[in-house]
């Protein structure tokens with residue numbers, strides 16, 4: 432057993448509801464992959480819990496990390512992304528959503544190979560870990576390669592192998608088979624089923640996916656009601672909203688992570704409420720602003736019916752970063768604007784979405800997302816001493832509105848130090864960057880023609 436202590440650190444406590452708080456001068460005790468105790472600094476866990484059941488704490492830590500001057504936060508969760516799309520960063524700018532898909536992204540994706548996906552996923556894992564993102568919830572092709580990159584880097588991931596109906600039953604079967612295999616590849620990897628969207632996967636295929644999900648205990652991660660236009664188009668073509676499609680095909684019953692949901696309408700809320708215990712929504716507002724999608728996720732309505740909401744970046748081909756600090760700031764700002772209410776989406780609620788909300792979106796609600804004994808030791812130590820954060824009247828406000836991903840100093844996932852003093856411990860960053868640079872041009876090459884899909888929701 433390994434026993435690690437983070438000594439004399441401030442700790443961000445994110446409760447299930449109400450205000451977050453910062454406890455100063457704490458020691459975080461970590462045995463193997465779990466937090467076992469958080470005590471005042473210098474106090475041993477056994478002394479802190481006099482009426483303990485007798486389980487003796489180890490005498491001496493095998494490693495002590497000095498947390499003086501730092502704040503420990505639950506590792507952030509990127510609740511919806513397509514990690515290998517970092518390879519297309521900046522290659523599809525200033526385009527409408529139709530042209531972004533049809534002129535650039537889906538034509539570029541004919542170039543996907545296992546190697547290119549793996550090189551992209553390694554870059555993505557490096558970027559996320561260095562920014563304090565300890566879990567990502569992914570939706571992409573060649574997910575076995577993404578799992579290998581995640582395992583190498585030490586990050587935690589829930590991976591959904593993507594499929595369209597247009598690629599035929601064999602491709603769907605292969606994606607589902609990959610989802611079955613992924614958790615066997617190593618620790619910290621879970622999987623979900625990944626139909627692309629309600630407008631690219633038929634009702635029949637969604638129904639079959641939901642049947643498999645229910646029978647085998649998978650959740651379903653997909654795009655739905657991404658824009659108000661998509662919802663209107665679904666009503667015009669089918670007479671039902673995307674949420675009604677998800678209900679009638681059994682996807683909601685199986686348990687779904689819905690990416691975006693900006694087009695969810697008030698009449699959809701009573702439908703979603705029936706599945707509130709197993710439905711989460713990921714909001715990625717930088718994408719909605721950049722693609723001029725018209726509106727952002729109606730988080731207030733979703734929370735009013737008991738849904739958990741997480742924060743994501745979506746792919747870097749539109750978001751340009753996998754920086755969840757940037758995304759959570761965008762959530763706070765766009766939600767205040769959407770509701771025309773400066774008191775809505777306060778700093779505590781924003782931090783809760785990026786941590787506990789993300790944990791729910793990843794299907795890990797009881798395991799990560801908060802710094803508490805019994806949870807996985809997934810955390811980031813953040814330095815608020817930079818001029819852009821000082822003076823700190825309220826560390827929670829600094830975390831939401833001032834901090835930069837480069838202020839993340841040390842990161843642990845499942846008790847393993849994966850970033851130490853702003854350096855990856857698991858991968859050679861120079862090599863990761865060089866490999867990505869070597870291959871990036873092959874991903875964005877449009878000379879072959881064709882496309883993996885056509886966007887016409």
Ligand SMILES: [Zn+2]
Nearest residue numbers: 654690745746
């Ligand atoms: Zn997406």
